[in-house]
Amino acid sequence: MGRRSWRLAPALLMAATAGMLFAVVSSQQPSVLKRGSSLSVERFADDVLISEGGTFKTGFYPVGDNAFAFAVWFTEPANGTVVWMANRDRPVNGRESRLEFRSGQVALIDADGSIVWATNTSDVDGVVAEQMEIGEDGNLVVRDRLGKALWESFDFPTDTLLAFQGMTRSKRLVSRRAAEDYSSGPYQFLFDDDNVLSFLYEGSDLSSIYWPNPDMDIFGNGRTRYNSTKYASFDDLGRFTSSDNLIFSASDVGLKNKRRLTMDYDGVLRLYSLNSTTKSWEVTWLPVLERCRVHGLCGENGICFYNPEPECTCPPGFSMKNRTDWTQGCQPNSKIVCNDSRVQIVKLPHTDFYGYDMSTYKTGVSFEACKNICTSDCKCRGFGYRLDDGSGSCYPKNILFNGQTGPNLLIDIYIKVSSVGNFNNYLEGQFHTDCSLANLSIIRAGVFSSGNVQGDYLKLPVGFVIAIGLVEIICLVFGWAYLHKELGHIHNIGQGYTALRSGFKRFTYKELKRATKNFSSEIGRGGSGVVYKGVLEGEVVAIKRLEDVHHGEAQFWSEVSIIGRINHINLLRLLGFCFEKQSKLLVYEFMENGSLEKNLFNSSSTLAWDNRFNIALGTAKGLAYLHEECLEWVLHCDIKPQNILLDKDFTPKVADFGLSKLLDRGGTNVSSFSRVRGTRGYMAPEWILNQPITSKVDVYSYGILVLEMVTGRSSVGFEQVDDNGEIRSAQLIPWVREMVGTRQQWIEEIADPSLSGIYDKLKMEILVKVALKCVGEERDARPTMSQVVDAITLGCQ
Known part of the structure; x- marks a missing residue:
């Protein structure tokens, strides 16, 4: 056999x-x-x-x-x-x-x-x-x-490391082939030739490292090659250490749980803990790695996109090699003959194929020159082109591999295809359609303005848009049945994933009215609506009634389904929703200790230092997940103490992270926000200066949040006794910078007096310095949220 x-x-x-x-x-x-x-x-x-x-x-x-x-x-x-x-x-x-x-x-x-x-x-x-x-x-x-x-x-070892089982130079974790296929897969976790723990894609023809970030050097990734032991392990408390300085902890660190570290078949290493109550595996750590950056996910010529989970598609003129296995990629519908007049160039906007550049031309290369470089070389399969400060960068490719598309990619790919006629088959046989590809431009060799394409060539993009429209209509008709099915089961990889609880559902208005006793118990109020306490099926929940959300039912359901599929220990979990006539409500898990604002600025409540530190770290982890692990375009845009909720153990949960998505679907394009978002005192300068909005606006707000937790002072200003004993107004950021730069005992001077001197001086120093980096005026100088997590975690080991 x-x-x-x-x-x-x-x-x-x-x-x-x-x-x-x-x-x-x-x-x-x-x-x-x-x-x-x-x-x-x-x-x-x-x-x-x-x-x-x-x-x-x-x-x-x-x-x-x-x-x-x-x-x-x-x-x-x-x-x-x-x-x-x-x-x-x-x-x-x-x-x-x-x-x-x-x-x-x-x-x-x-x-x-x-x-x-x-x-x-x-x-x-x-x-x-x-x-x-x-x-x-x-x-x-x-x-x-x-x-x-x-x-x-x-x-x-095969694909799993257990507690106290050491990783050495001769050991590696090799993923399984698929969920129910235990044979060796293409993904490996091992010490590479630089003595660094890495993720390796080992395909039949291609091999490449995709984590830690190959665009950065070893030290930029927080690792070191200067070690002779090549040894790593984790304990049953959830603490992982390695000779290359890879250090991380499980989100439930400190509990003696049954654990496993598994290289999953999707190319992502995950630390799992067994929940003793539910008897199910829960992900308690995973690396900061955008899923579409996993090499080989969609095979050669394939393109990865988020929907919101990673999915694959083929570019125009290509189809799947194997309809049951995306890792085998896509193949041209007909042979591409070099210098054939029928060979054309197709533009894939906001798309890149990582690596395999034939050469890189970075100094003022025009688009026309870049095109000529590729079309004159039979080995060139396509080229990437982008403008950096008005200067063009050209990246000819001899292999189209590790493709991904998304609005944050600032590069376009132009690929060779054999003939226009083959584009009619683009949608045939595709399991999923990426609407971000709907504006693909067809460019004939020698004609680089899509507006110049006439006759039959014009029919193709029009036909493509019509096809997309038909697909969307079908999706709207059958969307409810499909999404209900999708959201009703738990996504499982290797018996290990714990995503949404199976109870995510659509509630009737009558059910929620009864659960809240006719909306009588108000527990919160914000710009997007009022929050009530309720009881559903014996469980206490928080029910938000949304205001001024002008969406149709299908669009609202689509938005909610995306938010509902986001799952992280530091993000508030959405349990369900209601849409009836003009009533739009969201059902969330209930947070026993309310918001950070009530615990931080309420005179009757004193928030202990350990809780403040854990809130700072947990909030950073939640934002890092939103920015880099979940959907690459999800920005919060309103980080403040009111939107950080605390459960019974004071574990932080970032709330309202779907607000901008619900209010303005155009917000997925980070440069097209129609109005200023956020709250005074927490808003990054980009909002006021009308600059492009990126994830760094959340980084800025996070920095303000941390400074407030450390000092107990408000971001909008406060009164301070100066050296002459006079009371004067002060602003939070300049005041902290002045204290850090001029005072020898600055930690003691800025620490929240309500802490009564009970805090960890080293951890406080690290939080303050990280926060000051986050609130830098220049957005490019601010760290990413994943770098914030690493700085806090590594600095406080």
Whole structure:
């Protein structure tokens, strides 16, 4: 049987075998396999070893139609989570295969008698392997008669690292191929040649590192190559450390949870913690990495876009190579012949294909010259072009790989296609349509003004727009059924994702009116509406009644579905919504401790230093997720204490991050805000100076927020006793800068008096210095929110 046939199992068989595999097992099952014993694949539900505390099992695991692997998995959740496999790329037959402990080694034997895998611990020089055991830490170990380890699975990881399992120069995590395909995938987590932990895409023809950011040097990414150990690990408290200075902590750091660090099949490394209450895996750390920047996601010629999750499309004149596998990319609909007069250039605005530049021309290259460079070279597949301060930059490409599109990309790609006629097939066979590509311009070789294209050439872009319109109409008609289905289930990767709770739903106005007792318990009020306390299905919730939101039902539902699919521990979770006539309401999780404003500036409430520090860090993490991990165009535009809510443990939750999206869909284009947004005292200079709006406006507001938490003083001004004992008005930013620059004991002088001197001086110094960077007048000099998170985390280790 071929390799692929092992992987693709009928759903019915997998469901049946999984049910047998994870049935309750007798407490008498052993954790040890003795020399001379064996495990049978026919008895896979019973022939398993269980660790002493019951955390792990090892035995035969179904991976396809009549196909099994020898594996180790968590016993919880109920469907099991594989953490190691011996033969992931060569499963054995579901009949007559066995695991034997003979001649000093453990061997996996297929039905035909061939040895598929072995521990290679044959008896040598009196060393005799006596038993194999599964430990409570998940390590499968072969020991001799004295208990010495001769072989252990921790030395041969697959896609997962467990607590206290070290990463070394010889180890790497290799992703699985797909959600239900355990064979080796293209993504790896390893120490590279610079001694730096990196994410590597290892395709059949191409190989490249995509994290840490390849556009920055090692030190710019906060790493160091000067280490000789090449060692990394994390503990059960959720703290990861590495010899290359990669340090991070789980969002639930400090709790002794069951954890795993997995290189998922989408090319992103994630730290998971097992929620002891729900018995489900929750993501508690993941790197700052835009998902479309994962190399190979859409294959050669493919383009990644957000909808709002990453999806793939093919450019005009191309179609999928394999309709079931986007990683194989797109292929031209007809052969592109060099110097053929029918070869044309298609413009893909706000699009880039990362890397594989034939050469880079950065000094004043005109568009026409850039075009000539590519059209005169048969190896050139296309070129990127952008204007930087009036000077053109040209990037000819010999490979179109790692494509992505989005409004924040300040470069356009021009690709070669064979003939106009093939563009009629652009939408055929595409699973998803990216409306940002609706303004694709067709440019004939030698004619670079799309306005000059006449006759049949004009029909094509018009036809394309009409096709897009038809697709949108279909989406509106069938959108409710589709979105209801999509938002009703939990997105799962490797039994590990925890996204929206399945209860996200549409409520009736009558339900919400009854839940709030006719909207009688007001708990908050803002520019976008009033918030009421309510009870739905026994759970306390916050219900916001929106005002002045002029959207149709389909558009409002579309916006809400996007916000509802955003999930992060430091972002307020949307549970549902209501749209009836003129009533538009949003249902959120309830925050027991209210807003940061009430806790910070209320004389009856004193916010402890540890809470303030955790609020600063958590808020930064939430904003970093919005800016760089979730949807690249999501800006908050109104960061202030009123929009930072605190749960019962004072964990911060950024609220109202969907406001600009709900009020103005045009806000997805960062340069086209129709009016000033934000609150006096927290607004970046760009708003007043009418400059382009980017994520740095949120960085500025965040800096103000941190200064307020540290000093206990308002951003709009306060009264201060000067050195002469006179009371004078002061502004927050200039005052803090003056204190830092002129006073030796500046921390003591600016610290909020309500803290009574109880604070961590080092952490306060770091927060203040980071905040002052954030409130810089020049937006380009401000850090990104991910850099803020790193600065706080690394500085306070």
